Amino acid sequence: MAICQTSLAFWLDLYPYRGIRPARLPDRETMNIPNFKKLFMPDISADAASLIHAIASATAVIAALIAASAMIIAHMTSDVKNQQAEVPVSRGAQAVTVVHESDVQARLEIEQLIEQNDALRAELEREKAERLKLEASLKPRALTPQAHDAFKALAGELKAKTLAPVVLLNIHKDDKEAVRFAKEIAVALTKAGVQVQIKQLPLQKHNTGTQVVVYAGVGGDELEQAFKTADFASDIKRSGQSPRVKVDDGDAIAISAFISVYPRSEI
Structure with a gap:
């Protein structure tokens, strides 16, 4: 279990995109292209394209972490049930106490993972909103x-x-x-x-x-x-x-x- 938590923290430390702020839109000289097609469908700048790619990559990483957390939670829940099923009835009250303590500890760890998973989901939603906002800003307005x-x-x-x-x-x-x-x-x-x-x-x-x-x-x-x-x-x-x-x-x-x-x- 410690290895799983360490791995999750390691991947979170590798996530570098939280502080990115979108670049400004192309200036007048960049948009002043004597081309009919580019007037109605302006080119996306290299910086904007790079930013979209970065946000998409970050979104993929967060989604992978969420999936990994879900697998860990499911595995831990299964372990708790197996431990309870494997305890012989003949061991009496002492065995029951040990199982209860183990069960409480496992549940605490599961709750921590659930909280981390919820935080990752919230971060994923923020990243998606940021990406959609950026993509919308690069499209010319038009009557619907x-x-x-x-x-x-x-x-x-x-x-x-x-x-x-x-x-x-x-x-x-x-x-x-x-x-x-x-x-x-x-x-x-x-x-x-x-x-x-x-x-x-x-x-x-x-x-x-x-x-x-x-x-x-x-x-x-x-x-x-x-x-x-x-x-x-x-x-x-x-x-x-x-x-x-x-x-x-x-x-x-x-x-x-x-x-x-x-x-x-x-x-």
Whole structure:
């Protein structure tokens, strides 16, 4: 039993990946590749690929340790039962006492192994979550089939109620992935009968994800319901204001919603 515990501790000491933190996403120069395919499907950097491989390797090691712990626990439980079965009845009270002491000690050791096994399982779940988070961050954002269905339903409502809301879409030209996603949103809204006005506004520090503000303008309720159903934004807020925005050299127009597509969230 001491050998099994020593072996388990030895393998835990070899696990080097607990403190790894993901690398940052590729910078602008790395992503500025004049290739249509790479624009929509950006290459994964060597550091990111190495990190994914490291997390996967660590996950495999932890899974192997969990399997080994389960085998040890099963073996110890079997030994305890065998010891109890092998004690002759004729040895009397002394033999029973020895068996009880041995049984208590074995159960304590089993409980310790179970605790270690639970800790390994928790670590495995953390490693899996970290890997999935990293992999998701490397994929470009895109509207889901659920989002497209929500915008199709919005088109039917706006047409039936003869509404033509105006949405201001904020695009940040310095982030190619954000620009591509913003354009996809603009196309979907336009097909739904929404008037989309695009502006390039300065990027504020620490702003990430897609943020939406719905105002008290034309079709505000319909837009809010469609946005929530589409589930494409990280934050959707409702405001009682009805702002007007001047687009180009024309007159100021009232907008029903303001959408800002910022860079993806950093890990």
